Amino acid sequence: MTTPQHICIAGGGTAGWMTAAALANRLPHSHYRITLVESAQIGTVGVGESTIPHIRQFNSALGITEDEFIAATSATCKLGIEFTDWGKVGESYIHPFGELGKPLAGIEFHHLWQAASLQGLDVPIESFSVAAVAARQRKFSPPHASREHLLSTYTYAYHLDASAYARFLRDYAEQRQVIRVEAQIREVKRDHEGGPITALSLDNGEQISADWFIDCTGFRSLLIGDYSQAEFIDWSEWLKTNRAVVLPCEKDGPSRPYTKAMARDAGWQWQIPLQHRIGNGYVYCSDYISDEEAEHTLRSTLPGEALADVRFLDFKAGCRKQLWVQNCVAIGLSAGFLEPLESTSIFLIQMGIAKFLEHLPGTHNDAARNQYNRELTEQYQVIRDFIILHYYLTQRHDTPFWRDCQAMTLPDSLTELILAFRDSGLVDKKQYGLWPAVCIGQHLHPKQVDSRVAAIPPQQLIGMLNQLKSDIAAQVATLPNMDDYLSSLVAQTPLQKSGMRAGGQV
Ligand SMILES: Cc1cc2nc3c(=O)[nH]c(=O)nc-3n(C[C@H](O)[C@H](O)[C@H](O)COP(=O)(O)OP(=O)(O)OC[C@H]3O[C@@H](n4cnc5c(N)ncnc54)[C@H](O)[C@@H]3O)c2cc1C
Known part of the structure; x- marks a missing residue:
């Protein structure tokens, strides 16, 4: 033995x-x-x-x-992340989970959208994502089982x-x-x-x-x-934030099936809706703002009554x-x-x-051991580059923090990826296909699109995209509100029936 x-x-x-x-x-x-x-x-x-x-x-x-x-x-349930004030103050885009539009004959959707937009289509790219459209309307249902169905084109996570x-x-x-x-x-x-x-x-x-x-x-x-x-x-030369102040609060209404990531003067603020409360935090760089200012920003923008004392956390990327x-x-x-x-x-x-x-x-x-180390550190680097991208692509000039983000020297790995997207809309497969939503959401548009798009007559292309947008809107209209979906799910669990509940620390 x-x-x-x-x-x-x-x-x-x-x-x-x-x-x-x-x-x-x-x-x-x-x-x-x-x-x-x-x-x-x-x-x-x-x-x-x-x-x-x-x-x-x-x-x-x-x-x-x-x-x-x-x-x-x-x-x-979480269908994506809404980024507000990242590209420019007053703007918002959703990075959705799942597909943006539908590829056509091997052409990725963001090429089709870019070409159609240059021909006069005036519709944000997120209108072609079931996840983003449902998120904006606070709707949710698990994706459809049939891969042919439009409602199968998204995925989801949790808060x-x-x-x-x-x-x-x-x-x-x-x-x-x-x-x-x-x-x-x-x-x-x-x-x-x-x-x-x-x-x-x-x-x-x-x-x-x-x-x-x-x-x-x-x-x-x-x-x-x-x-x-x-x-x-x-990696703090690229990811400058090193502190967070956190404070949970009461809910402000029906739950949003997405995380909110709101750019602030020296970082960004999250809102994460749970069934019974909202998690909030301001992630900032202490070189640009004091703890008191960060706390004030967080408190003055809480969507509901605070439920605890604030906590500060230190970290380094x-x-x-x-x-x-x-x-x-x-x-x-x-x-x-x-x-x-x-x-x-x-x-x-x-x-x-x-x-x-x-x-x-x-x-x-x-x-x-070496293989493990190689594979894991590569994962960290891929994600590191993706996060830096958000900061670097800002067009905000209103605070020293955002000006410094734009001026930073990027890691070589990221410079190459940005050039590939900017010049020809190419997305590295290791980047999980997440790039188009963030790049376009923050105004980095490909200069050239897939040459095969030119074979599609412009009016036909615009017609196809308008049709897709209407189909998505019609399908999303059939989904329940997320809170209704969750209530019905939770009501059915043995845990809930026996009176047990996740209480615990906020
Ligand atoms: C501001 C902030 C926001 C975040 N938001 C997200 C998010 O939205 N999504 C996400 O995926 N991740 C997020 N994270 C990261 C996430 O919190 C962590 O990845 C996750 O909680 C795992 O933490 P951990 O278990 O490694 O460490 P910890 O939670 O710190 O656990 C460490 C454990 O080690 C034990 N320990 C330490 N020293 C000793 C000792 N001497 N003897 C015995 N036990 C010891 C502690 O008691 C504890 O049990 C966030 C992190 C921060 C800082």
Whole structure:
């Protein structure tokens, strides 16, 4: 009989419990045992409520149904992000989840739209996205199952109560034999400097030895931070924001099925609607604005009555050079941080877990570790570039922050992508097809479009697009309001019927 390998997860925030739940679900208990150490005294970062659609695959791989998840986490559905005042003050565009329009004979839609607009079509590109049109009307229903149907052309994510999600996953993991230890980690033990971790010493006198250690200790990076190969690569020259003030408030009416990202003088402000409250935060750069001014901006623009005291958080954009060193893998904030403009941190946790599971057979194997590090750091860079794009494309000149954003020297990887889009509307496949909505939303239009568009007579092209716009509007009109959809879903869950409810920290 083989002795099971022991995996120790340090930290029980969203990253820790997502990792514990996924490993408990995917790894055979005969071969692996899992322990998670967390400290209620230290607590979690307590933010992280907006997601991208991949979270649905995560839940579904764990066998978590949508209705139980939505009931347990007070979640609402998210069809995209509305960016206001980013291109210019007074403007707004939605970056929707799913397709923009429909490709025609292999020609991507933004080329068709650009050509039609030059021929006189005067319709914003978001009118060709089911997700964006539904979001503006606060409507929602899951996409249609038939790929032929217009209502199958979008996807969605969630806004969720992060603390409730961690609690939910904790129950899930504990039911699958994950052992939870409540204690503070006092010391990380190694036989020699730079060597594998042998054990964690806890403040209750215990020592936890293990074969693998997953560092989910958040910004503290208690385990990975000691390795020289895991030095932190600072990206704050491009992503200048380094602080956030957060404050939940009461709801202001029917829920919006989208996150709001409103540009402010020295950063931007989020609004994230949950079923029972709205999460708010102002992400800013402290070189350009004081805490008092940031708090004042946030308070004076809250959509409802404040529900708690304000909290301030510090952070720095960047990523560890190596996320897996020896027998230690960093997942979550310990691995790196990209500000929440595109709600990508939980997705990066998911990537870390998925890749760890893929590479685990190569135990203590350099090739597996190197591949993991390459793939993960590439993900961080792709997202980093996409977030920088929003700041760089601004046409605002009204504050020093926005003027400096426009003047920054970009990473070479991003310069190339911007030139490819500006010159010929090309979008790199690794960029998840998200670029057109943001580039066009912020006035970066391709100078040339796909040469095949010229074969379509202009009036025919405009006619097709007008027809598509009407079809989308007609289909969206048939969808229910999101709150009605959620009420009917939650009313059906056993959790709700038994009176349990996601309460918890706001
Ligand atoms: C302002 C802001 C907004 C954000 N918004 C979003 C968003 O909208 N969408 C998104 O996807 N992400 C967002 N994020 C990121 C998101 O919050 C994190 O990715 C997510 O919460 C995971 O955090 P974590 O588990 O890595 O760290 P944490 O939540 O900090 O958890 C760390 C854990 O380690 C434990 N720990 C630490 N030290 C010790 C010790 N010595 N002994 C024992 N235990 C210890 C703590 O108790 C805790 O359990 C945001 C982040 C910030 C800062």
